[in-house]
Amino acid sequence: MKIMPNRMDRGFELYQDEFEKKALKVLRSGWYVLGKEVSSFEEEFAAYTGAKYCVGLASGLDALWIAVKILGIGPGDEVIVQGNTYIASVMGITINGAAPVFVEPDEFYNIDASRIEEKITPRTKAIMVVHLYGQSSNMVPIAALAEKHGLFLIEDCAQSHGADFHGKMTGTFGDIGCFSFYPSKNLGAFGDAGAIVTDNKQIADDIRVFRNYGSEKRYYNRVVGANSRLDELQAGLLRVRLRHLDELNREKERLCRKYLEHLDRNRFILPQIRDGATSVWHQFVIRSSRRDELIEYLNAHGIGTIIHYPIPPHLSEAYRYLGMKEGSLPVTERYAREVLSIPLYNGMTEEEQDYVIEHMNRF
Numbered sequence: 001m002k003i004m005p006n007r008m009d010r011g012f013e014l015y016q017d018e019f020e021k022k023a024l025k026v027l028r029s030g031w032y033v034l035g036k037e038v039s040s041f042e043e044e045f046a047a048y049t050g051a052k053y054c055v056g057l058a059s060g061l062d063a064l065w066i067a068v069k070i071l072g073i074g075p076g077d078e079v080i081v082q083g084n085t086y087i088a089s090v091m092g093i094t095i096n097g098a099a100p101v102f103v104e105p106d107e108f109y110n111i112d113a114s115r116i117e118e119k120i121t122p123r124t125k126a127i128m129v130v131h132l133y134g135q136s137s138n139m140v141p142i143a144a145l146a147e148k149h150g151l152f153l154i155e156d157c158a159q160s161h162g163a164d165f166h167g168k169m170t171g172t173f174g175d176i177g178c179f180s181f182y183p184s185k186n187l188g189a190f191g192d193a194g195a196i197v198t199d200n201k202q203i204a205d206d207i208r209v210f211r212n213y214g215s216e217k218r219y220y221n222r223v224v225g226a227n228s229r230l231d232e233l234q235a236g237l238l239r240v241r242l243r244h245l246d247e248l249n250r251e252k253e254r255l256c257r258k259y260l261e262h263l264d265r266n267r268f269i270l271p272q273i274r275d276g277a278t279s280v281w282h283q284f285v286i287r288s289s290r291r292d293e294l295i296e297y298l299n300a301h302g303i304g305t306i307i308h309y310p311i312p313p314h315l316s317e318a319y320r321y322l323g324m325k326e327g328s329l330p331v332t333e334r335y336a337r338e339v340l341s342i343p344l345y346n347g348m349t350e351e352e353q354d355y356v357i358e359h360m361n362r363f
Contacts, residue, residue, distance in 0.1 A: 001302055001351075001352070001355050002302040003302060003303050003304060003343050003352050003355065003356060004304045004343065004345075005304040005305050005306045005341060005342070005343050005344075006184055006306070006343070006344070006345050007345040007347060007348070008183050008184060008188065008345070010345055010346055010347025010348070011188070011241075011248070011345065011346045011347060012190075013347065014244075014248075014346060014347055015240060015241070015244060018240045019190075019237055019240055022236045022237055022239070022240050023233065023236070023237065025236065026232050026233045026236045027233070029232070031232060032231060032232045032233065033229055033231055033232060034212070034229055034232075035232045036232075037232045037233075037235040037236040037239065038056050038229075038230050038231075038232060038235040040235070040239060041054075041056060041230070041235040041236075041238050041239050041242070042054040042055060042056055042195070044239060044242055045179075045195060045197070045238075045242060046197055048162075048169075048242060048245070049169045049170075049171050049172055049177065049197050050168070050169050050172050051169075051171060051172050051177065051197035051198060051199055052198070052199045052201070052204075053197065053198050053199070053200075053201065053203075053204035054195055054196070054197045054204075055195060055196050055198075055204055055207045055208050055211065056193070056194075056195045056229070056230025056235060057193075057194040057195055057196065057207075057211055057228045057229070057230055058192060058193065058194060058211075058227070058228040058229060058230065058231075059180065059182075059192040059193065059194045059228070060088060060158045060178065060179060060180020060181070060182060060194040061088045061091060061092065061180075061194070062194055062211075062226070062228040063092075063178035063179060063180065063194040063195060063196045064088060064089060064091070064092025064093075064128075064154075064156060064178045065091065065092040065095040065096060066196070066207060066210060066211070066226065066228065067092065067154055067176040067178050067196055067207075068092050068093055068095075068096045068098065068126070068154065069096050069210070070176075070203060070206050070207055070210060071125070071126065071152050071154075071175065071176070071203075073093075073096055073098050073125045073126055073152070074096050074097045074098055075097035075098065076097075076098075076123060077098040077099070077123055077124075077125040077126075078098065078099045078100075078101045078121060078123045078124045078125065079093045079098050079099070079100060079101065079124070079125060079126045079127070079128050079154075080100075080101045080102075080103055080116055080119050080120070080124060080126070080127045080128065081093065081100050081101070081102060081103070081111075081127075081128040081130065082102065082103055082104070082105050082110065082111035082112075082129075082130055082132070082332075083102040083103065083104055083105065083312055083313070083314060083329040083331075083332035084104075084105045084109065084132070084309075084312060084329075084331075084332040084335050084336065085130040085132060085156070085309075085313065086130075086158070086308075086309055087309075087313045087316060087318065088156075088158070088180075089128060089130050089156045089313075090313040090319065092128070092154075092156075092178070093128065094319075098125070099123075099322075100313070100319075100322075101119050101121075101124070102313075102314055102324075102329055102332070103115050103116055103119055104329055104330075104331040104332055105132075105331060105332060105335065106138070107272060108135060108137075108138075108271075108272055108273070108274045108277070109132045109133055109135070109271070109285065109335065109339075110129070110130065110131065110132055110135065110136075110137040110138065110274075111129055111130065111137055111138075111142070113137075113138045113141040113142050113145070114141075116142065116145055117145055117149075120145075120149055120151070124149070124151060125151065125152060126146075126151055126152035126153065126154055127142060127145065127146050127151055127152075127153055127154070127174075128154045128155075128156060129142055129153065129154070129155050129156065129173075129174070130155075130156040130158075131155065131156065131157055131159060131160035131163060131170045132159060133159060133271070133279070133281075133282055133283045133285050133308070134159050134160055134163055134186065134279045134280040134281045134282035134283065135160070135163060135271075135273060135274065135277055135278070135279035135280075136160060136163045136164060136165040136170050136274075136277040136278060136279070137165070137170075137277075138165070138274060138277070139165040139166075139168070139170075139173045140165070140166065140276075142173075143173050143174065146174065152174070152175045152176075153173060153174025153175055154174055154175065154176050154177075154178065155170055155171050155173060155174050155176070155177040155178065156178050157170045157171040157177050157178060157179050158178070158179060158180035158182075158185065159180075159185065159186075159280075159282035159283070160280060160282070161179065161185065161186045161187040161245060161249075161280060162186065162187075162245055162246065162249050162280045163277070163278050163279055163280045164277075164278050165276055165277050165278075166276045171197045172197065172199070175198065175200060175203065176196050176197070176198050176200075176203060177196065177197040177198070178194070178195075178196055179194055179195045179196070179197070180193075180194050181193035181194060181195070181234070181238055185282065186245065186248060186249060186252070186280050186282055187238065187241055187242060187245050188241065189234040189237055189238050189241075190233075190234065190237050191234055192234075193230050193231075193234040193235075193238065194230070195230065209222055209223065209225060210223060210225040210226060210228075211225065211226060211227075211228040211229055212225065212227075212229060213225045213226070213227060214226075248346050249280045249281075251346055252280065252281040252344065252346065253279075253280075253281060255281075255284075255344060255348055255353060256271075256279075256281045256284050256344070258353060258357075259284055259342070259344075259353075259357065262357045262361075263286070263357060263360060263361065264360070264361045267288070267360070267361065267363060268286040268287065268288050268360070269286060269287035269288070269338070270286055271284065271285055271286070281344065283306075283308055283341040283344060284341065284342055284344045285308065285339050285340065285341050286339075286340055286342060287335070287338040287339055287340070288338055288340060289338060291307075291337070291338055291339075291340050293363075294340065294360075294363055295340065297359075297363050298342075298359060298360070298363075301359045303342075303343065303355070303356055303359060304343065305340050305341060305342055305343070306340075306341045307339060307340060307341070308339060308341050309336065309339075310336060311336065312329065312332045312333060312336050314328065314329060314332070315333070342356060342360070343356050
């Protein structure tokens with residue numbers, strides 16, 4: 001049996017007729033940029049998250065760097081962010097000339113709220129929280145810290161569509177929630193796409209202007225902006241998947257519950273869920289001190305895996321200029337050596353999952 005770590009075709013096949021009808025409708029409409037599909041998706045996704053406003057953008061990275069830009073964060077400023085995130089989170093900060101200040105993760109793979117305050121300096125302008133692997137971060141103390149120190153709170157929700165903390169959706173705790181709709185996400189498009197959500201009308205209005213060359217009205221440019229528009233086709237297809245997001249998330253939860261029940265805890269460190277948090281299980285991430293041997297063993301049995309992420313941002317070549325050496329973030333670095341995402345996708349069959357469990361427990 002051959003099992004891939006992810007199967008996006010299965011998610012398409014679940015609602016193939018709806019996707020194809022929507023694609024044809026958009027193609028036949030003759031309107032492909034900033035039309036009714038985009039505005040309708042923005043309204044529907046804002047309502048889903050509980051935010052007042054949503055602005056569609058071209059990608060999750062655009063959501064991050066534009067959010068930082070619109071908040072006026074730039075050279076000389078610092079933004080606190082967890083060390084074990086995908087590098088896009090850090091790029092959202094540094095593209096604007098600001099400096100990332102890294103905080104170690106907790107046992108749930110999200111930023112350790114107890115370590116944030118010690119990193120706050122007079123130059124700190126924001127905390128960027130990343131809801132990694134689909135689980136909400138510990139948002140109550142983090143939001144309190146941001147309020148106490150007068151800091152902006154940005155949420156990177158690229159992997160947490162539909163996750164909540166004490167009943168409040170990720171993306172709605174801070175000033176701006178940033179979402180990616182890359183095809184592998186729980187709410188995935190069929191190409192690049194992203195969005196921000198906010199309760200602040202001025203922020204939403206400014207981002208609408210900025211995403212469209214800085215113009216409110218065609219050819220009348222208020223600021224030097226960017227071309228970062230969610231297109232009509234992706235918005236239409238996202239509207240289809242959004243209608244099914246809760247059931248898709250429930251399916252992943254069922255699959256992960258089975259992993260938690262049947263994988264041998266003596267062989268692997270399995271993921272935990274924080275009290276009060278929910279996870280939408282973007283990935284099922286185990287840890288093993290013998291990860292490379294495990295990968296080789298699973299590959300030999302046709303089981304694919306992915307490492308999210310093998311090189312922490314602070315040790316990447318891109319951020320060598322920060323001058324951080326190996327050992328500077330020991331928890332982050334240990335996770336990078338041990339984490340492994342095993343197969344998980346909508347449409348995964350019982351036979352496929354049983355095969356993965358059987359061979360992992362034989363390792």
